[in-house]
Amino acid sequence: MTTSRRQHTLEVLVENEPGVLARVAGLFSRRAFNIETLNVGPTADSSISKMVIGVAVEGHSLEQVIAQLDKLVSVISIKDVTGKGKEVHDTQPDYQN
Amino acid sequence: MAHIPTANGTAMTGATSLVKSLEAADVEVMFGLPGGAILPAYDPIFDSSIRHILVRHEQGAGHAATGYAQVTGRAGVCIATSGPGATNLVTPLMDAAMDSVPLIAITGQVPSAAIGTDAFQEADIRGITMPFTKHNYLVTNPDEIPGVIAEAFHIATTGRPGPVLVDIAKDALQKMTTFNWPTSIKLAGYNPKTTPDAQAITDAAALIAQSSKPVFYVGGGVIKANAHKELRQLVELLVAPVVTTLMARGAFPDSHPLHMGMPGMHGTVAAVTALQKADLLITLGARFDDRVTGKLSTFAPNAKILHADIDPAEIGKNRHADVAVVGDVRETISALIPALKAALAKNQPDLSTWMRQMNSLKSTYPLGYDQPDDGSLSPQHVIQRLGQISGTDTIFTAGVGQHQMWASQFISYEHPRTWLNSGGAGTMGYGVPAAMGAKVGAPDATVWAIDGDGCFQMTNQELVTCALNNIPIKVAIINNESLGMVRQWQTLFYEGRYSNTNLESKRVPNFPMLAESMGCVGLSCERPEDLDKTIEKAMSINDQPVVVDFRVHRDAMVWPMVAAGTSNDEIMIARATAPDWDSQEL
Ligand SMILES: Cc1ncc(C[n+]2csc(CCOP(=O)(O)OP(=O)(O)O)c2C)c(N)n1
Ligand SMILES: [Mg+2]
Numbered sequence: 001m002t003t004s005r006r007q008h009t010l011e012v013l014v015e016n017e018p019g020v021l022a023r024v025a026g027l028f029s030r031r032a033f034n035i036e037t038l039n040v041g042p043t044a045d046s047s048i049s050k051m052v053i054g055v056a057v058e059g060h061s062l063e064q065v066i067a068q069l070d071k072l073v074s075v076i077s078i079k080d081v082t083g084k085g086k087e088v089h090d091t092q093p094d095y096q097n
Numbered sequence: 098m099a100h101i102p103t104a105n106g107t108a109m110t111g112a113t114s115l116v117k118s119l120e121a122a123d124v125e126v127m128f129g130l131p132g133g134a135i136l137p138a139y140d141p142i143f144d145s146s147i148r149h150i151l152v153r154h155e156q157g158a159g160h161a162a163t164g165y166a167q168v169t170g171r172a173g174v175c176i177a178t179s180g181p182g183a184t185n186l187v188t189p190l191m192d193a194a195m196d197s198v199p200l201i202a203i204t205g206q207v208p209s210a211a212i213g214t215d216a217f218q219e220a221d222i223r224g225i226t227m228p229f230t231k232h233n234y235l236v237t238n239p240d241e242i243p244g245v246i247a248e249a250f251h252i253a254t255t256g257r258p259g260p261v262l263v264d265i266a267k268d269a270l271q272k273m274t275t276f277n278w279p280t281s282i283k284l285a286g287y288n289p290k291t292t293p294d295a296q297a298i299t300d301a302a303a304l305i306a307q308s309s310k311p312v313f314y315v316g317g318g319v320i321k322a323n324a325h326k327e328l329r330q331l332v333e334l335l336v337a338p339v340v341t342t343l344m345a346r347g348a349f350p351d352s353h354p355l356h357m358g359m360p361g362m363h364g365t366v367a368a369v370t371a372l373q374k375a376d377l378l379i380t381l382g383a384r385f386d387d388r389v390t391g392k393l394s395t396f397a398p399n400a401k402i403l404h405a406d407i408d409p410a411e412i413g414k415n416r417h418a419d420v421a422v423v424g425d426v427r428e429t430i431s432a433l434i435p436a437l438k439a440a441l442a443k444n445q446p447d448l449s450t451w452m453r454q455m456n457s458l459k460s461t462y463p464l465g466y467d468q469p470d471d472g473s474l475s476p477q478h479v480i481q482r483l484g485q486i487s488g489t490d491t492i493f494t495a496g497v498g499q500h501q502m503w504a505s506q507f508i509s510y511e512h513p514r515t516w517l518n519s520g521g522a523g524t525m526g527y528g529v530p531a532a533m534g535a536k537v538g539a540p541d542a543t544v545w546a547i548d549g550d551g552c553f554q555m556t557n558q559e560l561v562t563c564a565l566n567n568i569p570i571k572v573a574i575i576n577n578e579s580l581g582m583v584r585q586w587q588t589l590f591y592e593g594r595y596s597n598t599n600l601e602s603k604r605v606p607n608f609p610m611l612a613e614s615m616g617c618v619g620l621s622c623e624r625p626e627d628l629d630k631t632i633e634k635a636m637s638i639n640d641q642p643v644v645v646d647f648r649v650h651r652d653a654m655v656w657p658m659v660a661a662g663t664s665n666d667e668i669m670i671a672r673a674t675a676p677d678w679d680s681q682e683l
């Protein structure tokens with residue numbers, strides 16, 4: 001099955017603490033959300049790190065990803081910073097259905 | 098958080114700081130079992146005002162803390178050592194996450210220098226429990242202990258309640274620190290929204306006033322939020338049917354004429370059909386679990402959804418919400434009552450046809466069961482009499498299986514927090530330890546664990562704990578000598594091939610003897626004519642735990658049933674028997 005899903009880029013500020021990457025990665029894996037890209041870096045505030053996460057989901061699923069991420073106590077804020085009109089074509093089977 | 102402990106600013110070990118922190122968090126009881134890594138904490142526990150109940154298995158500690166929490170509404174606390182002690186808490190933590198229970202687990206960890214070396218009894222319990230704790234911690238610096246404990250209680254008990262684990266390295270317990278209980282808690286990433294938006298309330302009231310077939314779909318959140326009184330006011334304002342899920346039994350009185358019963362896989366015909374035929378579900382603290390919805394794509398096909406929940410991630414997770422109200426459900430209902438009054442004043446829908454249809458279903462398809470032909474004991478009858486004789490102030494817990502479903506069906510629940518079970522996780526073995534915790538939380542109440550012969554063999558060791566600590570619970574083993582619920586599925590879906598479900602528990606173990614050996618009174622009942630007097634005998638014993646082996650017919654099945662993965666429209670009231678839909682005006 002070929003599906004067309006928009007890649008969304010989320011900018012996620014997290015507490016800079018051991019295990020925070022595992023929390024975020026674990027959430028994506030157990031909720032069957034696909035991470036396409038993931039970057040972690042520092043911010044001006046050394047107690048806060050920034051994750052930039054690329055996810056290929058739409059509408060309702062995107063809301064779920066954000067709502068579930070937001071439940072992590074270590075997640076401080078989530079911003080959808082998706083660039084305009086960047087359509088990605090996914091030729092992989094759609095495991096989420 | 099209200100008071101500043103006198104110990105503030107004093108030098109002490111991390112272990113003492115932990116115990117002082119638990120005292121500052123107003124903990125009155127904890128359930129646990131020591132071992133090397135947590136041992137430093139057990140020394141100050143010896144002197145603490147907090148009652149520590151020594152369990153026989155850490156799983157028992159976890160479920161006991163859950164039972165305590167479910168009955169009192171406070172956080173339950175369990176404590177264990179590293180490695181296997183901590184992993185024995187995994188099931189109760191997962192159970193508490195599924196049923197939104199405020200549970201605090203404290204575990205010892207190997208010394209910080211040894212972490213990551215596969216040290217003796219090292220397990221990454223923080224990593225293991227990430228998927229099913231609301232949050233968890235690994236503490237290696239003793240100065241952080243009071244702050245972390247304060248945060249843990251705050252997180253566990255506010256917003257949507259849930260389990261929090263605090264893993265503390267042994268050296269952090271041993272080192273010296275200065276105790277400093279925080280005066281306030283600030284968590285940048287945690288800010289549960291409790292007060293609903295005014296606009297959402299207005300929209301919700303308007304949606305209700307426009308509907309002609311509304312149903313109150315009530316979940317466990319209503320009990321968690323202590324919103325049962327407000328719920329009743331709201332229901333009586335609209336005069337519409339109510340269903341209470343497995344986690345919400347007792348949130349609305351079973352005796353109330355508007356109560357249609359429990360929905361879901363083993364729900365009543367009236368409750369299941371109410372959801373299927375509704376044009377609006379007024380969803381309060383419920384989460385569209387698959388055991389309620391059946392096949393999701395055919396669930397309540399004509400209904401709009403009003404979804405009120407404290408957890409924003411539940412909105413739209415399984416079913417799109419037409420109007421979402423995020424907030425504490427008690428605040429939500431309180432705000433909804435005047436808003437609905439105003440909306441109804443403008444437009445009072447006529448619900449009389451709908452109510453007539455629902456009442457007709459309710460009276461045509463009451464819950465029922467057949468007495469066995471051979472004169473043996475019927476499990477449903479045993480459970481029904483337990484409820485009737487023990488009365489509506491009794492707290493019931495259950496294991497998981499047929500006996501659990503019958504206990505949810507054939508006992509009339511009139512008050513919140515009188516029905517405790519493992520809903521989301523379906524944890525066999527929950528019943529006895531949860532009853533122990535419930536009795537500790539409500540020592541004046543009669544507490545009955547209705548357990549299966551299979552479940553009982555998973556956690557009965559806590560009866561020793563009960564006997565030695567003056568926790569006189571009562572246990573009714575519904576002994577059908579089978580893993581009955583699994584056997585029922587084999588009867589229905591595997592041509593009666595009973596692979597590994599025969600427990601032979603009318604031969605071994607001898608339950609009354611087992612009970613006696615653990616310091617309990619052991620009773621047995623096999624004939625219907627002995628039923629009432631056996632229950633009365635058990636009711637008369639209040640200084641010791643009592644275990645009754647009710648030896649029941651093994652072939653009884655739980656009905657109605659919506660088979661897993663099928664539509665609620667395919668509800669069966671007995672084997673191959675659907676309700677007579679043609680005779681119903683729907
Ligand atoms: C820990 C655990 N293991 C397995 C199951 C699957 N299971 C669900 S009900 C059940 C049978 C329980 O038997 P029993 O306690 O005798 O209750 P009954 O159904 O006979 O009333 C089993 C094995 C489970 N829910 N939990
Ligand atoms: Mg059984």
